Amino acid sequence: xxxxxxxxxxxxxxxxxxxxxxxxxxxxxxxxxxxxxxxxxxxxxxxxxxxxxxxxxxxxxxxxxxxxxxxxxxxxxxxxxxxxxxxxxxxxxxxxxxxxxxxxxxxxxxxxxxxxxxxxxxx
Amino acid sequence: xxxxxxxxxxxxxxxxxxxxxxxxxxxxxxxxxxxxxxxxxxxxxxxxxxxxxxxxxxxxxxxxxxxxxxxxxxxxxxxxxxxxxxxxxxxxxxxxxxxxxxxxxxxxxxxxxxxxxxxxxxxxxxxxxxxxxxxxxxxxxxxxxxxxxxxxxxxxxxxxxxxxxxxxxxxxxxxxxxxxxxxxxxxxxxxxxxxxxxxxxxxxxxxxxxxxxxxxxxxxxxxxxxxxxxxxxxxxxxxxxxxxxxxxxxxxxxxxxxxxxxxxxxxxxxxxxxxxxxxxxxxxxxxxxxxxxxxxxxxxxxxxxxxxxxxxxxxxxxxxxxxxxxxxxxxxxxxxxxxxxxxxxxxxxxxxxxxxxxxxxxxxxxxxxxxxxxxxxxxxxxxxxxxxxxxxxxxxxxxxxxxxxxxxxxxxxxxxxxxxxxxxxxxxxxxxxxxxxxxxxxxxxxxxxxxxxxxxxxxxxxxxx
Numbered sequence: 001x002x003x004x005x006x007x008x009x010x011x012x013x014x015x016x017x018x019x020x021x022x023x024x025x026x027x028x029x030x031x032x033x034x035x036x037x038x039x040x041x042x043x044x045x046x047x048x049x050x051x052x053x054x055x056x057x058x059x060x061x062x063x064x065x066x067x068x069x070x071x072x073x074x075x076x077x078x079x080x081x082x083x084x085x086x087x088x089x090x091x092x093x094x095x096x097x098x099x100x101x102x103x104x105x106x107x108x109x110x111x112x113x114x115x116x117x118x119x120x121x122x123x
Numbered sequence: 124x125x126x127x128x129x130x131x132x133x134x135x136x137x138x139x140x141x142x143x144x145x146x147x148x149x150x151x152x153x154x155x156x157x158x159x160x161x162x163x164x165x166x167x168x169x170x171x172x173x174x175x176x177x178x179x180x181x182x183x184x185x186x187x188x189x190x191x192x193x194x195x196x197x198x199x200x201x202x203x204x205x206x207x208x209x210x211x212x213x214x215x216x217x218x219x220x221x222x223x224x225x226x227x228x229x230x231x232x233x234x235x236x237x238x239x240x241x242x243x244x245x246x247x248x249x250x251x252x253x254x255x256x257x258x259x260x261x262x263x264x265x266x267x268x269x270x271x272x273x274x275x276x277x278x279x280x281x282x283x284x285x286x287x288x289x290x291x292x293x294x295x296x297x298x299x300x301x302x303x304x305x306x307x308x309x310x311x312x313x314x315x316x317x318x319x320x321x322x323x324x325x326x327x328x329x330x331x332x333x334x335x336x337x338x339x340x341x342x343x344x345x346x347x348x349x350x351x352x353x354x355x356x357x358x359x360x361x362x363x364x365x366x367x368x369x370x371x372x373x374x375x376x377x378x379x380x381x382x383x384x385x386x387x388x389x390x391x392x393x394x395x396x397x398x399x400x401x402x403x404x405x406x407x408x409x410x411x412x413x414x415x416x417x418x419x420x421x422x423x424x425x426x427x428x429x430x431x432x433x434x435x436x437x438x439x440x441x442x443x444x445x446x447x448x449x450x451x452x453x454x455x456x457x458x459x460x461x462x463x464x465x466x467x468x469x470x471x472x473x474x475x476x477x478x479x480x481x482x483x484x485x486x487x488x489x490x491x492x493x494x495x496x497x498x499x500x501x502x503x504x505x506x507x508x509x510x511x512x513x514x515x516x517x518x519x520x521x522x523x524x525x526x527x528x529x530x531x532x533x534x535x536x537x538x539x540x541x542x543x544x545x546x547x548x549x550x551x552x553x554x555x556x557x558x559x560x561x562x563x564x565x566x567x568x569x570x571x572x573x574x575x576x577x578x579x580x581x582x583x584x585x586x587x588x
Contacts, residue, residue, distance in 0.1 A: 012381050014411060018388040021396060056458055083380035084459065104384035108391045 010054040036060035055082035077118035133299040161215030165267040188240035231255040310338035382415040461500040488551040489520040496524025526572040
């Protein structure tokens with residue numbers, strides 16, 4: 001079975017670092033980005049199974065990432081995390097077919113479980 | 124002394140003066156009347172004396188015995204008149220002159236007495252009679268002349284005194300009027316100056332007026348009002364700050380979420396991967412926790428500093444640093460509204476002498492307004508630079524929001540003027556204005572509906588920079 005590829009986009013460097021440490025333990029290939037632009041570029045080169053993205057970012061925000069990924073790469077699942085526990089944003093994300101929506105602070109175990117479910121969907 | 128009392132006193136003084144002059148004029152008039160009455164009597168007497176002398180002459184010329192009878196009749200009539208008019212004569216010429224006149228008349232009568240007209244009068248007798256007659260007539264004449272002159276003198280004196288009093292009263296009335304109005308005008312000017320300075324937000328007291336009159340009371344009242352206003356302004360300042368704090372707290376709570384999440388994720392990873400982590404990695408993670416804690420501490424400290432009520436404490440400060448600090452408080456509010464911020468701080472900006480917290484409050488107010496004007500997102504531009512003439516620094520807060528209607532522009536710094544409906548207290552800009560004016564600075568606005576609004580805060584540089 002090929003290694004699953006996970007992408008983490010968050011302008012907080014620690015989020016990517018910690019997610020990478022934990023998720024690599026699970027055997028995933030993890031790439032982290034501090035903003036959406038290089039991440040979207042990378043998606044053009046490589047297929048990722050799950051994209052974990054922050055909602056509020058400078059430049060292209062999480063909602064845009066969700067829209068772009070779901071329209072261009074329907075097989076890729078998107079998990080959104082946000083420091084703004086905002087119901088409107090959650091509803092919009094659901095409409096755009098988000099796989100999961102996490103308010104910060106994120107429970108890594110829950111994130112892992114969510115990723116596992118997403119991968120089952122992909123498979 | 125009260126102005127009212129002063130006016131009454133000056134009126135009493137002038138009034139008393141006028142009454143005294145009136146009394147004096149009345150007395151003079153009475154005296155003149157008495158003298159005139161005497162002059163009238165004297166004219167009659169003189170006429171009688173003249174008639175006597177005429178009869179006397181007739182007798183000596185023609186030895187007319189009838190003339191003797193006429194003289195005696197006249198002497199008797201004149202004596203009677205003197206006696207009868209005594210009441211009018213004595214006040215005019217005094218008793219001595221009356222006695223003298225009477226005695227001269229008696230002496231004349233006496234010289235006439237022995238003459239019977241049977242024998243022609245001898246020369247010596249004739250001389251005695253003529254002499255007595257002459258002295259009588261001359262004395263009466265001289266008294267009359269003197270009295271006429273006196274009447275004239277009295278009238279002249281009275282005229283002079285009246286003219287003098289007229290000028291004196293006029294001068295005193297003008298002087299007192301001038302003095303009191305001067306004082307009133309001076310005090311009113313001071314009050315005017317004071318109220319003007321109060322309306323500019325400067326609540327200094329007027330202490331150089333010591334008057335205990337009505338104006339003193341007005342100044343006391345204005346001083347009291349000024350004190351109250353200063354007190355109220357402090358309260359408004361604080362309540363406005365608390366209102367801003369409400370807005371900020373929501374944002375800051377979110378701002379804290381990110382470092383909290385970081386700490387939480389580090390802790391979870393540390394716990395889960397403890398065995399796999401190397402010594403160095405563990406230390407590095409804990410350092411990260413520490414750094415993130417510091418991040419939270421800074422945000423909370425800024426918020427606490429902002430909320431604390433403080434008296435104005437101007438200190439030398441770096442305006443750019445104050446702006447950066449303010450941005451940590453408002454960053455979240457800006458982010459939520461999908462607003463792009465462009466910050467251009469002049470790195471060579473001279474240091475200013477300001478109350479950091481108050482200026483921070485102004486910046487929070489201006490940025491909050493800008494963000495609220497850009498409900499559909501936009502660009503927030505914050506810049507610092509040196510003022511045009513080099514004696515000040517300027518902060519510009521510019522938005523691409525809905526702008527302010529030209530009709531509202533003159534009122535936006537008025538207290539309780541708000542275009543935000545229920546959401547606005549109408550105090551933000553008026554408080555900001557007050558703060559900047561207290562710093563001897565200026566705050567200006569330019570706005571175009573649909574294009575955006577630019578606020579420029581100008582703060583003076585300390586004199587030595």
